Amino acid sequence: MEYFVHDTAVIDAGCQIGKGTKIWHFSHIMTDSIIGENCNIGQNVVVSPGVVLGNNVKVQNNVSIYTGVTCHDDVFLGPSCVFTNITNPRSAINRRGQYAKTEVGKGASIGANATIVCGHDIGNFAFVGAGAVVTKHVPAYALVVGNPARQVGWMSEYGHKLLFDKNSESICPESGEKYILTNNTVIKVNV
Numbered sequence: 001m002e003y004f005v006h007d008t009a010v011i012d013a014g015c016q017i018g019k020g021t022k023i024w025h026f027s028h029i030m031t032d033s034i035i036g037e038n039c040n041i042g043q044n045v046v047v048s049p050g051v052v053l054g055n056n057v058k059v060q061n062n063v064s065i066y067t068g069v070t071c072h073d074d075v076f077l078g079p080s081c082v083f084t085n086i087t088n089p090r091s092a093i094n095r096r097g098q099y100a101k102t103e104v105g106k107g108a109s110i111g112a113n114a115t116i117v118c119g120h121d122i123g124n125f126a127f128v129g130a131g132a133v134v135t136k137h138v139p140a141y142a143l144v145v146g147n148p149a150r151q152v153g154w155m156s157e158y159g160h161k162l163l164f165d166k167n168s169e170s171i172c173p174e175s176g177e178k179y180i181l182t183n184n185t186v187i188k189v190n191v
């Protein structure tokens with residue numbers, strides 16, 4: 001086996017799990033889910049049927065990733081963050097098969113205890129602050145905090161706030177990479 005599964009974890013039939021991935025205590029990987037390479041699935045995590053996780057996805061403890069959620073490569077899911085997949089659940093009404101989709105873009109981070117109300121995508125490298133409640137799409141590189149989550153800035157791929165100068169340019173203090181803000185959209189410039 002090219003991946004690690006702790007003795008207490010449960011892996012259902014029909015899952016695909018990539019090389020180098022680690023699945024820790026009491027986690028449950030459900031049928032037909034796909035987990036990429038070099039992922040870390042922490043303690044007490046549920047990956048529901050049909051969920052797709054890319055490569056190098058890090059899932060901290062106590063996260064349930066419900067059917068309808070897709071996380072692209074390098075996504076970070078903070079401890080106890082919450083996904084949802086039905087907007088208007090009622091116990092007596094069966095809405096199985098009507099799950100809203102949530103896509104978490106490459107390199108995005110979701111802070112501890114944040115809640116993503118379903119049907120809202122998180123853009124590439126976006127950053128959702130701890131405890132935020134996301135009720136709208138989050139643009140690529142955006143930093144959002146609070147309940148309801150509001151955009152308070154932009155974050156670099158290395159996770160630093162981007163402060164744009166009069167030319168709408170910003171340099172990440174860690175990577176030295178340059179970003180440009182145009183029409184309320186951030187792009188990284190390859191120099």
Ligand SMILES: CC(C)(COP(=O)(O)OP(=O)(O)OC[C@H]1O[C@@H](n2cnc3c(N)ncnc32)[C@H](O)[C@@H]1OP(=O)(O)O)[C@@H](O)C(=O)NCCC(=O)NCCS
Binds near residue numbers: 110129
């Ligand atoms: C959002 C975040 C990245 C901002 O970090 P930062 O730039 O260092 O922020 P600061 O501490 O300088 O705070 C700036 C302001 O934002 C507020 N703020 C910071 N984080 C916030 C959050 N999650 N929700 C609401 N407001 C927040 C601060 O209170 C402060 O407000 P003020 O200017 O009115 O005093 C960080 O606070 C955060 O939530 N990180 C996620 C941590 C996490 O969940 N990690 C999981 C792995 S263990």
